Amino acid sequence: MSLPLLNADGLVTGYTAPVIGPLSFSVTPGEVVGLWGANGCGKSTLLRAIANKARVFAGDLQRKPGLTLAWQMQQPIRLDEMPLNGHDYLRYAKADRETPPERLRPWLDRRIDALSGGQFQLLAVWAILGGWADLVLLDEPTNNLDPQGERILAEILKNEQGERAVLLVSHEHRFLEQACDRVIKIA
Amino acid sequence: MMTFDTLFAVPFLSGLLIAAVLSAVGVLLRLRDEWLAALGFAHLAGASALIGLAIHLPAVLGATFGAALGALIKTLGRFRGNSVYALMILAGWSISLLVAANTALGSAIGHAMVEGQLYFAGVPHLTAAILLAVATLAGLYWLMPIIIRDRLFPGHDAANRLPAWRWHLVFDLLTATSMAVATATLGLMAAFALVFIPPWLAFRLAKSWKQALMISLIFGTATYIGAFLLALRLDQPFAPVLAALLLVIAGGVRGHWKSREV
Numbered sequence: 001m002s003l004p005l006l007n008a009d010g011l012v013t014g015y016t017a018p019v020i021g022p023l024s025f026s027v028t029p030g031e032v033v034g035l036w037g038a039n040g041c042g043k044s045t046l047l048r049a050i051a052n053k054a055r056v057f058a059g060d061l062q063r064k065p066g067l068t069l070a071w072q073m074q075q076p077i078r079l080d081e082m083p084l085n086g087h088d089y090l091r092y093a094k095a096d097r098e099t100p101p102e103r104l105r106p107w108l109d110r111r112i113d114a115l116s117g118g119q120f121q122l123l124a125v126w127a128i129l130g131g132w133a134d135l136v137l138l139d140e141p142t143n144n145l146d147p148q149g150e151r152i153l154a155e156i157l158k159n160e161q162g163e164r165a166v167l168l169v170s171h172e173h174r175f176l177e178q179a180c181d182r183v184i185k186i187a
Numbered sequence: 188m189m190t191f192d193t194l195f196a197v198p199f200l201s202g203l204l205i206a207a208v209l210s211a212v213g214v215l216l217r218l219r220d221e222w223l224a225a226l227g228f229a230h231l232a233g234a235s236a237l238i239g240l241a242i243h244l245p246a247v248l249g250a251t252f253g254a255a256l257g258a259l260i261k262t263l264g265r266f267r268g269n270s271v272y273a274l275m276i277l278a279g280w281s282i283s284l285l286v287a288a289n290t291a292l293g294s295a296i297g298h299a300m301v302e303g304q305l306y307f308a309g310v311p312h313l314t315a316a317i318l319l320a321v322a323t324l325a326g327l328y329w330l331m332p333i334i335i336r337d338r339l340f341p342g343h344d345a346a347n348r349l350p351a352w353r354w355h356l357v358f359d360l361l362t363a364t365s366m367a368v369a370t371a372t373l374g375l376m377a378a379f380a381l382v383f384i385p386p387w388l389a390f391r392l393a394k395s396w397k398q399a400l401m402i403s404l405i406f407g408t409a410t411y412i413g414a415f416l417l418a419l420r421l422d423q424p425f426a427p428v429l430a431a432l433l434l435v436i437a438g439g440v441r442g443h444w445k446s447r448e449v
Contacts, residue, residue, distance in 0.1 A: 051346035088395055093339065
């Protein structure tokens with residue numbers, strides 16, 4: 001069995017004070033792991049701790065040495081005026097692991113500030129999933145997605161992930177059941 | 188028929204190179220929402236150039252020192268938002284006027300720094316502009332993908348434990364040096380107009396990042412050439428002519444674009 005990419009043991013994390021934990025879980029290569037919990041339970045804080053943006057108060061968080069991470073934030077950055085089209089966006093994200101899904105292709109020639117919320121969200125998620133990181137963190141990736149967008153995202157996640165793993169948080173239990181190999185419930 | 192006296196060749200080339208640099212750097216500053224930084228660095232550059240002149244240092248050198256100090260304070264102090272730039276503007280303005288009022292330099296040189304003295308640019312200015320253009324070309328080729336990725340995906344570097352502060356510092360130093368050389372050559376507000384207005388127009392019109400760079404570069408340099416010739420022809424100060432031309436053209440084009448959308 002492969003070594004875990006990430007191992008949390010009794011992890012308590014937060015900012016100025018603990019927000020979530022203690023939690024214990026691990027993520028191994030090839031897995032798509034869902035973290036489910038109600039809004040405000042600290043799911044995003046957990047991802048931020050893994051991405052070195054929140055403080056660890058107790059417990060242990062081990063990353064495989066040399067692990068590369070890609071992190072899709074809950075609100076991807078989108079300025080009022082951004083003279084970048086979809087091709088630019090994917091190029092600067094280095095999302096060239098495979099060709100983008102069919103649904104995205106008509107949007108790639110358009111400026112990203114001209115895309116709808118759902119179109120931009122799918123592009124932003126693909127910019128992370130289409131890259132080469134060992135561990136992909138997705139924070140509420142279904143935000144703004146219509147049912148077709150959700151279906152496409154679930155299909156991408158169900159595909160063979162190879163040596164990488166995906167850890168995603170969502171409050172949508174049905175989507176997690178559909179897209180993940182296993183789901184961890186956060187109280 | 189107006190002739191282009193060779194006397195103006197050095198000032199013209201110095202300004203042209205600086206206009207190209209500022210138009211390119213400004214596009215990244217706008218993406219980072221840090222265009223006010225340029226005005227902050229320019230004010231510090233103006234103040235330190237005056238201090239430098241008071242102790243017999245060339246204006247280009249004095250200006251670069253002050254702006255670079257501002258860049259170091261900004262990066263190492265980890266200041267967020269625009270407040271630090273507002274403080275730089277106020278500090279630079281206050282120091283400039285006090286130095287001008289209390290040294291033999293007098294207010295004439297202080298005004299020259301604010302209004303610009305392009306026609307007096309000499310070989311030191313041209314040398315600084317050439318070095319700046321080479322540094323910008325090399326620096327942006329390396330830095331641009333990193334700066335853009337960091338703007339679009341700000342968690343990436345921290346998540347991968349990469350030393351992002353170094354890249355930010357290099358970009359801040361490049362911006363500060365550009366503004367310093369530009370302030371000492373073109374004047375403070377002309378420098379700011381070139382770093383702000385061409386990207387402002389490009390962000391509206393461009394369909395891609397490459398187009399944004401090209402529009403900003405072409406608009407900035409072409410307007411600079413037009414302003415240089417117009418100011419000579421009409422015997423007007425260069426800096427306000429440049430700012431007015433940039434404003435009129437960019438404002439007109441953006442207004443026309445907006446009316447088409449409505």
